[in-house]
Amino acid sequence: MSEQDDVCVLLPTFEEAETVETVVSEFRNAGLGRVLVIDGGSTDGTRELARDAGARVVEQSGTGKGQAIREAVREHVEAPYVLMADADATYDAGDAEAMLEPLRTGAADHVIGNRFADMRPGAMTRLNRIGNRLINAAFRVIHGEGFADILSGYRAFTRESFLELHLSADGFGIETEMAVECVKNRVPVAVVPITYRPRPGGSSTNLHPIRDGGVIFLELYRKAKTNNPLFYFGSVGALSTTAGAVMAAYVLYRWIVHGVGHEIIAVGAAGATILGIQLLVFGFLADMILSLHREQLAHHDRAVDVGGERETDSRVDDDSATDADPSTVRER
Incomplete structure (x- = not known):
């Protein structure tokens, strides 16, 4: 077994035909051959393009990013390490080794990629940047930890530690819930600087800043019931x-x-x-x-x-x- 066979790259997708083929190819070219795409019912050919690029493709049984991640890790991932990323080509496959290193050395069981360390121009709107800063500040106040970028979709974690988390969020609140559960369950967390790039022209985001921002704030407050x-x-x-x-x-x-x-x-x-x-x-x-x-x-x-x-x-x-x-x- 090669060094990279112990890693599964997990890409939750929904209507990502513009970018999914490029993302899968980048991770495979980086030596990460086990790529799992779990799709939420795309109608634009996302699954076919991902399969053609060499990914294993499954269609999730429910809806939402959170449900897709839980289902994928619990039912379709066998590798001990999971590298999770968005399929919108905003994350750099070249950062994969830095993300995985804390897991392999035993320094952490959960790794968060800090997008603010190297955020390229145009990668995030001013409104989203302000919202991210407010949410991270609220997380520090409520849960007592500073993870720099709790909304980052670039994560690496051991499958074993993921199964210990009590996750229920179905949508974009899953990243926030994972961060809170790591604090609650005392899971060792490392923060790694990564590059965050603008979405390629022609692709559109599934994130709605106001609606999803409100959901994330509510998730932070709801989780405080058992953590603070x-x-x-x-x-x-x-x-x-x-x-x-x-x-x-x-x-x-x-x-x-x-x-x-x-x-x-x-x-x-x-x-x-x-x-x-x-x-x-x-x-x-x-x-x-x-x-x-x-x-x-x-x-x-x-x-x-x-x-x-x-x-x-x-x-x-x-x-x-x-x-x-x-x-x-x-x-x-």
Whole structure:
């Protein structure tokens, strides 16, 4: 088996006839012969062109990029390493070795290609660039890690680590969900600088910045429930408490200055304040429980490591005893 036979290049596609043949050929010319194209029902000849270029082609059973990736890795990939890229010719197959190196050396189980390291002119619109920066900043605040470019579609990961992630996103939120799950499951992540090129003329993107950006922000917040409950409950609690305080201040002002009471607004202020405080308390309690759970997992992992070392030492002693002089063994 050659060095590259342990890698499967995964290309999720939908209406990529303009570029898929070039992308498949580039990866194959780079020595990565195992290319899997999973297509979402293209009608423009994407599957035929990919097959002609030498890729293995399967049609996904559902819809959406996220569903395609989950189905491909779980059911169609056998290689230990997966190199995932978009089929729009924006990623450089020449970066493949740099992406795979952390996996082969054991430095990481999941690798993210940082597009901002070498983004060519015209590769990303100003709106998309601003949106990416905001989403990455939100990820750092909510989940406590800075992966530089969590929306990058150029990824490399071990199949084993992917199967440990609990993924459910069907659309473009899959990259965000993978990053969050890596933090949650303490999967070692490496960030590698890559080149990001403009889409070739004639091809069109399947990404809708406003709609998909909103979905990604919601995914970040939704995943905070189990990874950062203090933010998840605390942010809503803080908003509710602030709203209650503002309404209470208005009621007091009107009563003191004008002698006018606002009983309904006062009731709303009290309810909003109480709800906000309860959510804040719940967030603190949930965060404490999560911290305790993580400490227990860390303790369990250390115990397993120590147990493994002891078992190895025991086996070494047994082997030494077996190789020793028979009379010595009998005396023991």
